[in-house]
Each structure stands twice: as structure tokens, then as C-alpha cells.
Amino acid sequence: xxxxxxxxxxxxxxxxxxxxxxxxxxxxxxxxxxxxxxxxxxxxxxxxxxxxxxxxxxxxxxxxxxxxxxxxxxxxxxxxxxxxxxxxxxxxxxxxxxxxxxxxxxxxxxxxxxxxxxxxxxxxxxxxxxxxxxxxxxxxxxxxxxxxxxxxxxxxxxxxxxxxxxxxxxxxxxxxxxxxxxxxxxxxxxxxxxxxxxxxxxxxxxxxxxxxxxxxxxxxxxxxxxxxxxxxxxxxxxxxxxxxxxxxxxxxxxxxxxxxxxxxxxxxxxxxxxxxxxxxxxxxxxxxxxxxxxxxxxxxxxxxxxxxxxxxxxxxxxxxxxxxxxxxxxxxxxxxxxxxxxxxxxxxxxxxxxxxxxxxxxxxxxxxxxxxxxxxxxxxxxxxxxxxxxxxxxxxxxxxxxxxxxxxxxxxxxxxxxxxxxxxxxxxxxxxxxxxxxxxxxxxxxxxxxxxxxxxxxxxxxxxxxxxxxxxxxxxxxxx
Numbered sequence: 001x002x003x004x005x006x007x008x009x010x011x012x013x014x015x016x017x018x019x020x021x022x023x024x025x026x027x028x029x030x031x032x033x034x035x036x037x038x039x040x041x042x043x044x045x046x047x048x049x050x051x052x053x054x055x056x057x058x059x060x061x062x063x064x065x066x067x068x069x070x071x072x073x074x075x076x077x078x079x080x081x082x083x084x085x086x087x088x089x090x091x092x093x094x095x096x097x098x099x100x101x102x103x104x105x106x107x108x109x110x111x112x113x114x115x116x117x118x119x120x121x122x123x124x125x126x127x128x129x130x131x132x133x134x135x136x137x138x139x140x141x142x143x144x145x146x147x148x149x150x151x152x153x154x155x156x157x158x159x160x161x162x163x164x165x166x167x168x169x170x171x172x173x174x175x176x177x178x179x180x181x182x183x184x185x186x187x188x189x190x191x192x193x194x195x196x197x198x199x200x201x202x203x204x205x206x207x208x209x210x211x212x213x214x215x216x217x218x219x220x221x222x223x224x225x226x227x228x229x230x231x232x233x234x235x236x237x238x239x240x241x242x243x244x245x246x247x248x249x250x251x252x253x254x255x256x257x258x259x260x261x262x263x264x265x266x267x268x269x270x271x272x273x274x275x276x277x278x279x280x281x282x283x284x285x286x287x288x289x290x291x292x293x294x295x296x297x298x299x300x301x302x303x304x305x306x307x308x309x310x311x312x313x314x315x316x317x318x319x320x321x322x323x324x325x326x327x328x329x330x331x332x333x334x335x336x337x338x339x340x341x342x343x344x345x346x347x348x349x350x351x352x353x354x355x356x357x358x359x360x361x362x363x364x365x366x367x368x369x370x371x372x373x374x375x376x377x378x379x380x381x382x383x384x385x386x387x388x389x390x391x392x393x394x395x396x397x398x399x400x401x402x403x404x405x406x407x408x409x410x411x412x413x414x415x416x417x418x419x420x421x422x423x424x425x426x427x428x429x430x431x432x433x434x435x436x437x438x439x440x441x442x443x444x445x446x447x448x449x450x451x452x453x454x455x456x457x458x459x460x461x462x463x464x465x466x467x468x469x470x471x472x473x474x475x476x477x478x479x480x
């Protein structure tokens with residue numbers, strides 16, 4: 001190419017002599033050679049390429065530094081958001097109307113967990129209740145200012161990608177995931193030993209649990225609760241009595257010895273039910289001929305039996321009506337002795353689909369093996385100490401026979417074993433037991449595992465036990 005240029009220049013000079021041509025040819029050759037030498041010289045190109053490569057390398061290293069700072073800030077921010085939404089969600093679990101308290105708790109956790117985060121700018125991350133207070137979520141974003149990528153016109157990097165699911169969200173869902181129905185049956189001791197502050201403490205604790213597990217939001221998981229007050233037996237709604245026990249005898253009569261020979265005593269049916277005898281005494285086989293529970297017979301109030309549990313202590317089958325439940329708890333009345341095996345059995349029956357004939361459709365228990373979680377809570381303040389003979393009369397009564405099913409504690413343990421075998425989770429609460437070994441052993445046996453057996457001694461500890469159970473049932477479910 002350079003030779004061609006030289007020859008073209010020579011042609012423009014006219015018609016030279018032979019010597020001129022020789023000199024011009026030599027000059028042209030030198031010019032061409034110099035041009036080719038220049039074209040082949042890489043020194044300038046290398047310098048330019050090196051300079052450009054150095055700039056790119058510096059930007060690459062700088063980008064690595066910026067990326068490392070971004071990654072650290074992002075990880076700390078997401079971790080802080082997780083902690084914050086869980087803290088706020090926990091407040092809403094305890095009171096789904098305390099949105100302000102939930103926001104404050106979440107912000108406190110977020111600020112505490114981002115103290116050592118690389119410096120960020122434009123942090124707009126905030127927290128609030130969403131989905132009608134059934135979830136608590138983070139929104140907003142934060143950015144890290146770049147030290148090197150600014151030279152590439154990238155002045156900041158967002159910590160969160162709004163096109164992805166990186167925002168923390170705590171779902172207040174019973175059972176730990178969405179759309180999981182939960183059935184809870186709560187046995188409450190209303191015997192005479194619960195007098196004084198103990199019954200007030202129980203009412204506070206049980207009401208607290210109901211308020212935690214049942215949300216007012218239409219978006220909340222379906223949760224229903226049954227309440228089973230017990231003392232000498234259990235008092236059923238009148239509509240369920242005949243279905244559960246059939247038609248009791250008008251009376252039962254026993255002979256007994258006196259100083260002057262032999263006499264007799266009669267006992268009369270009450271509105272309460274007690275144990276079931278026969279092959280299915282520790283199962284939840286449906287009630288019916290040969291499988292009815294016994295009626296409680298006693299001698300009180302003249303010629304008629306009277307149940308020690310008044311109408312205020314009537315069993316409440318599964319319902320999601322918070323007012324019905326809290327009113328029942330508030331109006332509980334103390335009765336007499338402790339037949340814990342009967343309260344335990346009816347806690348199971350309210351959760352059993354085999355006993356649905358006793359209740360309305362809205363109180364019917366779900367089938368075993370469905371997605372529904374079934375939970376029993378057994379609360380008492382003492383040893384189970386009352387059992388019945390084969391006719392439904394207390395074994396301590398005049399003329400009565402021996403215990404049809406053995407002692408009360410042994411019966412309760414057998415019922416618990418069978419109930420747990422059906423997949424029901426059992427929590428136990430032994431309140432102020434005073435070290436009673438038999439009571440503690442019975443409740444420990446009934447609990448699904450040791451973490452579900454509570455032995456509170458004070459009212460505040462009782463409330464904390466019920467609250468802890470409620471929070472285990474109504475788990476927070478963290479999503480992104």
C-alpha cells in the first residue's frame with residue numbers, strides 16, 4: 001500500500017531522466033520501507049491497549065469491592081427484616097388490633113440488627129400489618145453508594161430486587177402454614193380446689209388463649225375451639241344428652257348393711273355424664289346401644305339427682321365464635337370433686353368425627369387424616385380421685401359397687417394413649433400441683449412429649465403457659 005502511494009507521487013512529477021528515475025526509485029523504496037517499518041511497529045498499540053486494559057482492570061477490581069459491600073449490606077438487611085417482621089407478627093399474635101405496637105417492635109428490631117451494616121443511603125424500609133392483620137410485612141428498599149462503579153455511571157445499587165420475592169413477610173397462621181384448619185378442645189378444671197384466685201387466673205389464661213388462636217379477620221385460618229369444664233363429671237348440652245347416654249333408668253337401688261340389719265338406698269339420674277364401660281371404654285367408637293356413656297346417679301335434693309356442675313359449666317362443642325367461648329370461660333362456676341378421666345374423654349370426643357351426631361354441623365369435627373390439626377389441652381390443679389361403679393354411682397357412695405374401670409388416673413392415661421394414637425396433639429397444664437407425684441406422672445403420660453407438659457405454680461405462670469401453647473399452635477410462618 002505504501003509502495004503504491006510512492007509510485008503515484010512519482011507519476012505526478014512528470015518525465016524524469018534515467019538518473020532522476022534511479023534517485024526517485026531509491027527514495028520511493030526508502031519511503032516505502034519506512035512506512036512498512038512504522039506499520040509493523042507494535043510499541044504504540046501496546047501502550048494504548050495497556051492503558052485501556054489498566055482502566056478496565058481498575059474498574060473490575062473496584063466493582064468487586066462495591067459488590068462485596070453490596071452483598072454484605074444486602075444479607076444483613078434481609079436478616080434484619082426477617083427478625084423485624086417476626087417481632088411485629090408476635091405482637092399481632094397476642095393482640096391482632098395492636099398494629100402500632102407491632103410496628104414499633106419491628107422497627108426496633110430492624111434498627112438493632114442493622115447497626116453494623118455497611119453504610120446505606122435512601123433506606124425506606126418500613127413495616128406494617130397486611131391482609132386484614134393476618135400477616136405482618138416489610139416494604140421499601142435501601143441502597144449502597146458505589147465507590148468505583150460511579151465512574152461507569154452506576155452511582156448506587158439497590159439491596160432488594162422488587163421484581164423478586166425478597167421482602168420478608170410473617171403470616172399469622174394457625175398450624176404454621178396457610179389454609180390449615182385447627183380444632184382445639186380445652187379441658188378446664190372447675191373443682192372446688194380451684195377456688196379463690198386460682199379460678200380467676202384460669203379464666204384470664206384461657207381467655208388469652210382463645211383471643212390469640214381465633215382471629216377476627218376473615219382471612220385467618222379456620223380455627224375452632226371446644227371447652228370442656230369438668231368436676232365430678234361433664235354436663236352436656238341437653239340436645240346431646242340422649243344421643244350420648246341413651247335413656248337412663250329412673251333410679252338405681254343398692255342394699256347396704258346397718259346396725260339393725262339391711263337397708264337399701266336409691267340414687268337418681270342427673271344431667272351429667274360419666275364414664276363408658278365395656279370393650280370400647282377407651283376408644284372413640286360412636287355412642288349407641290352397648291356403647292353409651294353412663295349417666296351420673298346420685299342422691300341429692302330429695303328424690304332427684306342433681307349434677308354438681310350447673311348450666312354455666314355446660315360443655316361447648318367446637319366453635320369459632322369468640323364471644324361464645326370467652327363468655328363461657330368468664331361465667332364458669334366451681335363444683336366439687338375431680339373425675340379427670342371424664343374430662344379427658346370428652347376432650348377427645350369433641351375432636352372425634354365419630355361423635356359428630358351429638359353436635360350441629362358447624363361443630364362437627366373433621367375426619368381423621370385430613371389436613372386439620374387436632375389439639376387437646378388438659379388443665380387440672382390436682383390428682384384425679386373420683387371413679388364410678390357399673391351403674392354410674394360414685395364408688396365412695398353408700399352401697400355402691402367397686403370401680404367399673406379402675407382408678408381415675410389409670411383411666412385417664414389409657415384415654416390419653418388412645419387419643420394420641422389417633423394423631424391428636426396433647427398439651428397438659430398442671431396448676432399448683434404442690435409436687436403431687438401421681439398428678440404429675442399422669443399429666444406427663446398424657447402430654448405428646450415433655451415440651452408440651454406445663455406445671456405452672458402462680459397465676460402469671462399459668463397465663464404464660466396458656467400463651468405459650470397458643471403461640472405454638474398459632475405459629476408464625478415466614479415467607480419471602
